[in-house]
Amino acid sequence: MSAAQVTLRGVTKVFPAGAGGQAVHALGPVDLDIKKGEFFAVVGPSGCGKSTLLELIAGLTAQSEGGIEFEGRAIKQDIPDGVGVVFQEDACFPWLNVRENIEFGLRQKNINAAEKARRVAAVIEMMGLPDFARTYPAQLSGGMRQRVCIARTIVPEPRLILLDEPFGALDQQTRLLMGDEMLRLWRETGATIFLITHALDEAAMLADRIAVMSARPGKVIDLVETKWPRERDSRIVEHENFGALTSRLWKSLRAESMKTMGRMGGTA
Amino acid sequence: MSRLRLYQLAVVAAFVALLEVLCLSGVIDKVTMPPPHIIVRDFAKLLWAGEYFGEIGKSLANVLAAFALAFVIGTVTGVILHGYKTARDILDPLFATYYAIPVFAFYPLFIVMFGLGDGPQLLIGFLLGVVAVIVTMLNGLDRVPLVLKKTARINRLGPLQTALRVTLPFCAPYLLTAAKLALAYAFIGVIGSEFIMARSGMGYEIGYAYTNFDNATMYPLILLILLLSIVVNGLLSRWENLLLSRRGLK
Numbered sequence: 001m002s003a004a005q006v007t008l009r010g011v012t013k014v015f016p017a018g019a020g021g022q023a024v025h026a027l028g029p030v031d032l033d034i035k036k037g038e039f040f041a042v043v044g045p046s047g048c049g050k051s052t053l054l055e056l057i058a059g060l061t062a063q064s065e066g067g068i069e070f071e072g073r074a075i076k077q078d079i080p081d082g083v084g085v086v087f088q089e090d091a092c093f094p095w096l097n098v099r100e101n102i103e104f105g106l107r108q109k110n111i112n113a114a115e116k117a118r119r120v121a122a123v124i125e126m127m128g129l130p131d132f133a134r135t136y137p138a139q140l141s142g143g144m145r146q147r148v149c150i151a152r153t154i155v156p157e158p159r160l161i162l163l164d165e166p167f168g169a170l171d172q173q174t175r176l177l178m179g180d181e182m183l184r185l186w187r188e189t190g191a192t193i194f195l196i197t198h199a200l201d202e203a204a205m206l207a208d209r210i211a212v213m214s215a216r217p218g219k220v221i222d223l224v225e226t227k228w229p230r231e232r233d234s235r236i237v238e239h240e241n242f243g244a245l246t247s248r249l250w251k252s253l254r255a256e257s258m259k260t261m262g263r264m265g266g267t268a
Numbered sequence: 269m270s271r272l273r274l275y276q277l278a279v280v281a282a283f284v285a286l287l288e289v290l291c292l293s294g295v296i297d298k299v300t301m302p303p304p305h306i307i308v309r310d311f312a313k314l315l316w317a318g319e320y321f322g323e324i325g326k327s328l329a330n331v332l333a334a335f336a337l338a339f340v341i342g343t344v345t346g347v348i349l350h351g352y353k354t355a356r357d358i359l360d361p362l363f364a365t366y367y368a369i370p371v372f373a374f375y376p377l378f379i380v381m382f383g384l385g386d387g388p389q390l391l392i393g394f395l396l397g398v399v400a401v402i403v404t405m406l407n408g409l410d411r412v413p414l415v416l417k418k419t420a421r422i423n424r425l426g427p428l429q430t431a432l433r434v435t436l437p438f439c440a441p442y443l444l445t446a447a448k449l450a451l452a453y454a455f456i457g458v459i460g461s462e463f464i465m466a467r468s469g470m471g472y473e474i475g476y477a478y479t480n481f482d483n484a485t486m487y488p489l490i491l492l493i494l495l496l497s498i499v500v501n502g503l504l505s506r507w508e509n510l511l512l513s514r515r516g517l518k
Contacts, residue, residue, distance in 0.1 A: 060418060085422045089415040094515040095437045107433070108424045138516025 004033035005160060005192050006057060010066035012217070013052050025217040027052050029066060032211065032220060034194060036159075039186055041195040041203035043249060044213030045260040050196045053218065054164050057194065058085050070160065084158035088165040092137035092145045099124065099133040105152040119155050126188070127151040127181075143174040147181070154189060163195045167202065175199070176234045179206055183233055200249045205236055212252040215259040222252040302483050311488035320473060320485075324492065327458060327470040330386055334393025335454035339447055341394075342401025347431070349402065350409040366399045371457070375464060384467060393457030397450035404449065408442025409435065441517070444508040448501060455497055 012028030027049035034040045044050050055061045056068060062077035070080045084105075092101050102123055106116050124130055127147045137145050146166060153161060163182070167175040179202060186193050197203050203210045204226065212222040226245060228236055236242060284304050290296045291303035302310075314320060349356045371392055378388035412435050420430040436443070462471025470489055477486035512518035 058422060060421060079421055079424050081424075083422070085418070087415050087418065089413065091413075091415045091419045093416065093419075093434070093437070095440065095511070104433075105423060136514045136516075138514065 003036060005036040005071055006032075006034040006194070007069045008032040008057075008066065009068075011053075011056060011063045011068055012065040013049065013056060013061070014064040027056075027216075027218045028063075030218070030220055034160075034192060037190060037192055038208045039183075039193045039195070039206055041197060041207035041210045042213060043197060043200055043203045043210060043253060044218055045215050045253065045257040046198070047260060048213045048216050048256070049218035050198075050213060051164055053213075054085070054162050054194065054196050057160075058083060058162055060085075082159040083162065084153035084156065084160070085162045085164065086146070086149050086153050086166045088168045090137070090142070090145050090169075091149050092140075094137050097134050097136050098129055098140075098148050101137065101148050102151045102155055105155040109156055119157075123151045123155045126154075126185070143170050143178060146170065146178065150182075150185070154185060154191075157189070158191055160192045160194065161189075163193065163197075165196055165198065168198070175202065180233045182206060187230060200246050200253070201237065204242060204245045204249060205234060210249060212249060213256070215256040221256070222248075224248060224252075299481065299483075302487065307487040307491055310484045311491050314485065314488045314492075320470070320489070323468060323470055323473050326386075326468055327462060328496070330389055330458045330469070331393065331451075331454045334390050334458055335397065335447075335451050337390070337394045338397030338401055338450040338454060342398045342446065342450065343405050343443065345398075346402045346405025346409065350406055356406070363399055363403050371395050372460060372464065375461060379465065384465070389458045389461040389466065389469070392461045393454040396457040397453035400449040400453060401446040404442050404446035405439065408439035411442075412438045441508060441511050441515075444504055444511065448504050448508075451500055451504070452497070455493065459493060 008030050010029045010031065012030070013026045015024040015026055017023045030053065042050050042053065052061070056063050057070070057075065059075045059077055059079040068075045070083065073080065093104065096104065099120060102120050103116065106119065109116075111119075124133055127150065129144075129147065129151065132140065132144065137148065140148070146169075150166070166182075167178050170178060182193070182195075183206060185191075193206075195203065195206060207226055208228065210224045210226065211220045212224065213219065214221045224245065227241075228239075287296070287301075288304050291298070291301060349359065375388060375392060378391050382388050382391065416434055416438060417430065420434045425433060458469070459471040459474075462469035463475045464471075466472045470493065474486050474489050477483070477489070509518055
């Protein structure tokens with residue numbers, strides 16, 4: 001790991017007032033440095049602006065104030081080259097088979113057909129999908145479809161992969177196995193991974209560093225370094241420090257979650 | 269052949285058999301309608317003689333033209349309206365009540381405007397179909413998941429590429445439904461107009477035969493229209509089923 005690949009300085013996002021409503025201050029100010037090659041996770045209460053933060057870095061939306069840079073270039077509602085995103089929702093194109101879905105990630109890349117075919121074949125192999133190359137997404141399980149989306153994201157060889165609660169719709173066992181796959185991909189590709197999740201154990205298991213966000217407007221209130229070895233998998237949950245780590249995350253997050261519940265009318 | 273298809277064929281066969289019995293037993297008068305086996309015989313004779321091929325070709329060309337106009341203009345209009353909410357809101361009441369408007373009532377006006385040629389028939393076929401295409405297209409576009417649009421943006425697709433590679437492929441089943449509706453309305457509009465007031469075409473020949481009690485011509489022509497509609501609709505349905513089954517929707 002080396003210098004910052006992504007930097008955020010004083011980043012805020014305010015959604016303008018709709019008809020008869022009030023403007024919503026969703027995020028910030030946020031200051032953050034994400035190092036090249038690290039696995040970085042963000043946890044926070046519901047509605048704290050985690051996904052907004054990811055969309056700002058992806059260039060899908062523009063910040064209201066502050067600056068975001070990816071590899072030294074400013075991002076403001078333009079999709080930076082070298083960034084891939086995996087969403088929580090099923091983003092497979094239902095009219096394309098697995099191979100075509102993965103190839104879609106290379107449509108805009110200026111590379112020749114032979115290289116495209118090589119990359120697609122390699123990713124299909126890497127994601128354990130060779131037997132399903134001609135299968136349509138409707139015939140796959142939720143976990144398999146998410147693997148297709150991950151394959152489509154990594155085939156252009158992005159230097160930064162943004163994951164927006166990618167395992168949120170999966171069962172616990174599949175989540176653990178997908179976590180293992182993400183760790184393996186992270187090591188094999190050398191890309192930086194930025195993971196948004198609401199699952200504290202998932203963040204603790206996967207990440208090198210974890211940012212804890214406050215209730216809306218989301219700010220970084222704690223930055224936790226896990227100090228896990230690079231070679232790791234889901235068995236890291238057995239590590240003696242794992243419990244202490246998730247406890248620390250929950251300690252930082254509990255009061256913020258209670259604020260969110262209070263805002264939602266719950267009893268905290 | 270699927271069980272459902274067998275049941276469908278059985279229903280049609282039972283209906284034809286019932287008609288046959290009713291005609292042969294005299295419940296339905298011979299002058300009103302000949303038995304189905306006579307209609308089939310006359311149908312074969314009509315095709316063999318080739319006497320009406322010109323009329324059939326002319327009507328089908330008009331149906332095809334009305335369908336193509338309704339489908340293309342309806343699809344493009346749907347795409348444009350989807351991007352302009354205010355325009356859509358203004359036109360929504362028109363779309364909701366459109367099919368209460370008796371388009372055929374404007375036929376004399378269209379004849380005054382365009383003459384007794386193919387123009388008025390084409391226009392009626394087009395007017396009947398175009399709104400169904402627009403509404404179906406809007407319905408499909410409303411259902412494109414936001415995550416697919418975001419995926420297109422992340423893959424750095426421009427608006428045109430997004431439309432061609434993401435939005436329209438997603439809407440393909442809706443486009444096929446729109447095509448089926450446009451085709452059905454094109455048949456109704458063109459043949460109906462020819463029937464009311466025209467000097468040629470299948471509708472005109474059916475009307476002429478009807479006036480002259482020429483059952484040997486009228487029923488075979490009606491059967492031909494029925495068969496053509498079934499074949500074209502069947503082909504579109506087959507294509508639609510293929511698309512839907514790939515998407516796990518069938």
